[in-house]
Amino acid sequence: DEMIGTTLAFARDEVRAEPRRRVDVAALLESVVDDMADAGLPVTMQPAAPLTYECQPGALKRALSNLLDNAAKYGKRAQAAITPTAKAIEITIDDEGPGIPEAELPRVFQPFYRVEESRSRDTGGTGLGLAIAQSIVQAHGGELTLANRPGGGLRASIKLPL
Numbered sequence: 059d060e061m062i063g064t065t066l067a068f069a070r071d072e073v074r075a076e077p078r079r080r081v082d083v084a085a086l087l088e089s090v091v092d093d094m095a096d097a098g099l100p101v102t103m104q105p106a107a108p109l110t111y112e113c114q115p116g117a118l119k120r121a122l123s124n125l126l127d128n129a130a131k132y133g134k135r136a137q138a139a140i141t142p143t144a145k146a147i148e149i150t151i152d153d154e155g156p157g158i159p160e161a162e163l164p165r166v167f168q169p170f171y172r173v174e175e176s177r178s179r180d181t182g183g184t185g186l187g188l189a190i191a192q193s194i195v196q197a198h199g200g201e202l203t204l205a206n207r208p209g210g211g212l213r214a215s216i217k218l219p220l
Contacts, residue, residue, distance in 0.1 A: 076114040100135035121191040129153035157206035
């Protein structure tokens with residue numbers, strides 16, 4: 059418990075230490091997608107208009123990278139989209155994988171929890187990525203949720219308040 063608390067405190071402190079600034083969050087997402095695609099990962103993004111948002115860009119980039127990497131690794135491919143609403147910026151990342159059993163969805167944000175049970179370093183991470191991504195999104199006053207898609211696959215949704 060102490061190690062988990064220390065790790066998450068480190069991630070939160072890292073977010074707090076970065077100054078907030080106005081950035082084109084659509085371009086930020088596109089840069090993450092492009093970098094991953096250039097590295098050979100099956101990651102794409104729907105075209106998006108510029109969307110200025112005050113955030114901690116390094117931290118937000120880390121959260122987006124984790125979610126896109128998970129979608130590409132466990133869901134065959136990742137499709138990102140970003141849209142503004144009246145009250146928030148919504149970022150979605152869809153994959154084509156098997157999804158997550160409904161009973162396990164609430165648990166995947168717990169530190170060191172992994173859906174993939176083999177514990178092999180070749181097939182899964184440490185189980186901290188989603189906990190850190192959630193911590194970063196919450197530090198921005200937002201919400202990160204995961205849901206199985208009706209046609210199959212998983213959707214990660216980020217809502218950042220305006």
